[in-house]
Structure formats: C-alpha cells, structure tokens
Amino acid sequence: MCPATASKRYEQLEHVGDIRIKVFGDTIEGLFINAGFALFDIMVTGEKIKNEFAETVVVSGIDREELIVNWLAELNYLFITESKIFNRFEIEQLTDTELRATVLGEKFNPHFHEIKNEIKAVTFHDLEITEKKKKLETKIVFDI
8 A cells, every 4th residue: 555645636737628637646656546536536526435345456558658547547437337436546566567456435426426527538648757856747638
C-alpha cells in the first residue's frame, strides 16, 4: 500500500470541449493514486463514496504513459459496465509496464451519488509524465 501525496492531488486546466487535468504525486505510486482519485472526483460526488468492497485491478502498457491511460481506462470501464465507483487506491505492484492495485468503493446509487461528468475515454493527448522539483506530474485529457 502506498499513500498518496499529502499536497494537492490534481487541478483542472482549461480545455475546449473536454476535461484536462494536471495530476501531482510525490512518487510514481502517488501519481497513479491521485489520477484514480481525480477520475472519480470529476465523475461523481466522491466524498460520499463508501468502502463497501475491494477489487483487484491489473493493467499493463508499453511505458508509464500508456500504463496510466490503461489504469484510468480500466477504472472508467468498471464504472460504465458495472456501476462501480472508487475512492481509495492501494498500489501493490508498479513497474514501468505493469500495475497491480486494490481499489475500494461501492456501487453507484443515484439516491446517494450524483454524476457530475460522463467520461467517454482517457486520451493520450499531450500526455507525458515529468519530474519537477523532485515531484511527478502529468497532464491527462478526458473525452467527455
């Protein structure tokens, strides 16, 4: 289990027609955790998500950039196909090409949750994981 960064997790940037964010992390694990948090924070009222079940998510990619897109796409897929929403992300294994995590959350319930944005896809547009002042960050565009 790896904690997320104690500082700001993400910020929303201006973008015409889609949603663009900048995600921050003290570590690469923190960056992936904060990206998962940002996805659901943008989609639903996240402060109301309970940890009723845990699920293992395993994804791979050719590099860290593809891996973070595949990570977010898999989380979005679980929301779209199984109505699962998450607010806690525990990275168990992370390399440049593989990720294994336990995600905690609950089923979406329209009586308790509100959809803020529907995300159609996670894109590769301007995606690059960079290090600045010993912190990691990446910009991600969600197609809405």
